[in-house]
Amino acid sequence: MTKDVEVAEHHGGKDYHDPPPAPLFDADELTKWSFYRALIAEFIATLLFLYVTVLTVIGYKSETDIKLNADQCGGVGILGIAWAFGGMIFVLVYCTAGISGGHINPAVTFGLFLARKVSLIRALGYMVAQCLGAICGVGLVKAFQSSYYNRYGGGANELAPGYNKGTGLGAEIIGTFVLVYTVFSATDPKRSARDSHVPVLAPLPIGFAVFMVHLATIPITGTGINPARSFGAAVIYNNEKAWDDQWIFWVGPFLGAAAAAFYHQFVLRAGAIKALGSFRSNA
Numbered sequence: 154m155t156k157d158v159e160v161a162e163h164h165g166g167k168d169y170h171d172p173p174p175a176p177l178f179d180a181d182e183l184t185k186w187s188f189y190r191a192l193i194a195e196f197i198a199t200l201l202f203l204y205v206t207v208l209t210v211i212g213y214k215s216e217t218d219i220k221l222n223a224d225q226c227g228g229v230g231i232l233g234i235a236w237a238f239g240g241m242i243f244v245l246v247y248c249t250a251g252i253s254g255g256h257i258n259p260a261v262t263f264g265l266f267l268a269r270k271v272s273l274i275r276a277l278g279y280m281v282a283q284c285l286g287a288i289c290g291v292g293l294v295k296a297f298q299s300s301y302y303n304r305y306g307g308g309a310n311e312l313a314p315g316y317n318k319g320t321g322l323g324a325e326i327i328g329t330f331v332l333v334y335t336v337f338s339a340t341d342p343k344r345s346a347r348d349s350h351v352p353v354l355a356p357l358p359i360g361f362a363v364f365m366v367h368l369a370t371i372p373i374t375g376t377g378i379n380p381a382r383s384f385g386a387a388v389i390y391n392n393e394k395a396w397d398d399q400w401i402f403w404v405g406p407f408l409g410a411a412a413a414a415f416y417h418q419f420v421l422r423a424g425a426i427k428a429l430g431s432f433r434s435n436a
Contacts, residue, residue, distance in 0.1 A: 171342055175268035182274050194284040195279050198245040198257045201386050203290030207308030209237040211298055214305035231371050239364025246356035253354065258379040259283055264333040265411035269419050287385025295389050307390030310375040310383040312398045313396035321374045325405025328366040330380045333413035335362035377402035
């Protein structure tokens with residue numbers, strides 16, 4: 154099979170087909186049930202994501218509370234929290250990929266929009282649905298765990314003591330770059346064709362990316378890399394510190410997503426070179 158691919162590439166053909174770029178503005182989407190079904194899927198997926206993960210964070214803090222003479226080595230630990238976030242992303246992307254693409258993150262949606270994978274209307278609709286789902290998910294956590302919710306910080310993202318805002322911003326940029334770069338790579342049609350003999354379930358590497366980034370950045374920012382996750386927790390917790398640091402969890406992920414989109418599309422996939430070649434051929 155490798156020889157066949159090499160021959161095809163040698164003769165100028167290719168064994169895969171890139172989907173056409175999404176229109177920048179497609180008003181027809183507003184008349185289609187598939188669009189609203191995708192919004193519902195993003196809303197429910199983000200709700201479930203925040204519900205499970207924030208409950209895990211609060212549960213861990215309650216099980217290791219010094220004031221309650223709890224076992225400091227008990228609970229799931231940072232490793233368990235990272236697994237909760239990564240595992241939920243794996244499950245939810247797997248469940249919703251065929252309906253909405255399984256974004257569950259405004260930064261992922263933004264990166265895919267920059268790469269012309271989704272239209273502006275769909276991107277904005279997804280972001281609104283994701284933020285509303287996050288608010289509702291954290292709201293359920295507060296409703297079910299009201300006695301622990303405020304005591305243990307509501308699962309809100311805040312810059313940890315000892316770190317400056319630049320460090321927190323950098324951690325969010327790099328962490329989101331890793332995630333969005335993985336999304337592009339796992340869903341790349343060229344990769345799927347080239348490695349068809351090695352089937353890879355796309356949600357798996359995406360979930361692992363979330364897991365690994367959480368291990369690295371939980372001590373710094375609590376790990377955002379998802380503006381909806383940070384926004385939903387801040388809205389329900391409504392703490393001054395959480396709101397003061399909120400910009401980090403929007404600017405960082407959006408910059409990281411933009412960098413990942415540029416790197417994958419214009420460097421790895423040579424989009425700039427292809428565009429230049431097309432321009433020269435038409436000149």
